[in-house]
Amino acid sequence: MKRTTARLADGREIIYFDRRDDAAHRLDDPRDLPPVSTTSQLRHDPVLDEWVTMAGHRQTRTFMPPADLCPLCPSTPGRPTEVPSEQYDVVAFENRFPSLSTRATTDVTGTDLVPVRPGSGRCEVLCFSSDHTASFATLAPEQARLVVEAWADRSTELSALPGVEQVFCFENRGEEIGVTLSHPHGQIYAYPFVTPRTTRMLESARRHRERTGRNLFADILAEERAGERVVARTEHWTAFVPAAARWPIEVHLYPHRQVAAITDLDDTERDEFVDLYLDVLKRFDALYDAPIPYIAAWHQAPVRTDRGLAYLHLQLYSVKRAADKLKYLAGSESGMGAFITDMLPEDVAARLRKVFL
Template sequence: MFYFDDGPGHDRTAPDTRSLHAFAPGAELRHDRLTGEPVLVAAHRQTRTVSSAGGDCPLCPSRPGHPTEIPAGDYHVAVFENRFPSLGGPVGGRCEVVSFSSDHDRSFAGLSDARRFTIGRAWADRTAALSAVPGVEQVFVFENRGAQVGATLSHPHGQIYAYPYLPPVQASVLRAARAHRAAGGGCLLCPIVADQAAGPLVVAETEGFVAFVPEAARWPYEVHIAPRGCVPYLTGLDDEGLAELMYLYGDVLSRFEDLFGDGETAYMACWHQPPLHQTDLTHFYVQVFTTRRSADRWKFLASSESGAGAFINDVLPETAAERLRNVRVRGRA
């Protein structure tokens, strides 16, 4: 259990009083012989905790008679190893849960700047620690918010997967980065970020970072956030840069939440840090997207997307960028 606080002076020494079964991850890594891609089989996750009510939430602080995953009676940010992991054991790797707040009803977009910075510190700290675990090839930070995109707990939280192999999306980006360098280019992301920062697809920006809709967006509403300079990992940012990034990230999430005027837009957020042990891909980016394409319609991955891997977007990226730009972000005039 790791606690990260907005400031000093907090006691987080309460012990875990539960009697738990021995931790025994049961994941298995297989390979698709047709595509060559890895597939994790984790049947034990069928029994993982599913809860949407605050009274029995496993991520709320422990209280008398109701011990939870987090022993402390209060906390700011807590990180612990997932008891129902998709990785670990013979497969290798690690799965960690990151709880963003002790407040069950808070969303990431509703957190203070100080808390967002604390979460960024936690992500950077765990990126460094998990990158040092033998056999880990990729550290992937993510959040699923909303039951419509598969979140099984409504408490504000995300996860970190330390993959012992390279996931297909990262493998594809790495191939493109290597081809770009082999053709005489440098960093694959740097010219993309520069081009997008000067175009009509920008949603929001700061001095050091830019948020934009990718020109070939796969999802109805999708935003990438990237540093303007070439920074490979969260660990490469100083405190000022990390605070600036987390401010912009919160801004983007606020736009997604309020995109359709109800504050309930479900989304997925993926932090694409480069694979470890390579020098071709040297620029991280964040991907935020929703499968909601209008107030009452959702994007489903039908045969073209699920079977052929050929995405069809129902929303023009330029239209998505304009709508996201025009969302009134909370706390601003």
């Protein structure tokens, strides 16, 4: 893999990842861009003991441009984009409308009950391909493998930033999910706190270890590998529908070896992840008459805490409960956080196993 770094016109970093060592890119950005906003705030919710990010400047971010105006496509003569080069394999760059910024400042201090601090951190966009019509599911294995290398690279680099406590790699796909750019891409957030979901997961893992002496996630994987909810597997990975799935279509991908982060996966595990993930995504897309909307969320250990408790895995889920129906988070889910699912996990696993590829 060849790695090339440069700066965009407003100072943001951009990193190209190429399969070929002789790949070359245009590194200068000819655009005249305004400064990136650094006004994000973090406000602490004392009721839930959670930090909430306030980023009002994001109201003006790009929203559903036509394909010929996509800002994630390579630049062409007379039409510069967020990617100055006229070609690329995989590219990452700092978000132009970030929720979190390493340069964030605020004059607001809040109160003893609701403290406020700058929205420090970093938000990056990761483009999986220069092909606007592609999706992760249609990537060639070697292209998908390059994305895995980019995830690992960015996880390492962002974890080293001062104040960063957790790195989250994810993909939102589909208008139903709220995607505002249709180009195949994901995002990476470097948070200045451990997120609520990770905190709760690790608290459960800690209680399980105190009670049994074992790792919670390893025990879940062992039970699922022996059951009926397995969708697909390789020598080093298993994909399964969890027993208490919250979403209509939900699959978790676990490596068989406990590791804390993407960076800890060896070459064989990275290769096999690509094979399994592409298989599962194709099963998702074959369920209905159109590509399925989904969220793909990597769960990595926090940067500085509980790395022995954590267990790297990917959670993949969709709001689509039928070809023409979506799962909405209504009163019970939104008001109480108590999910009610319409499809049995065992039935979903059977459908995904039997789908024609």
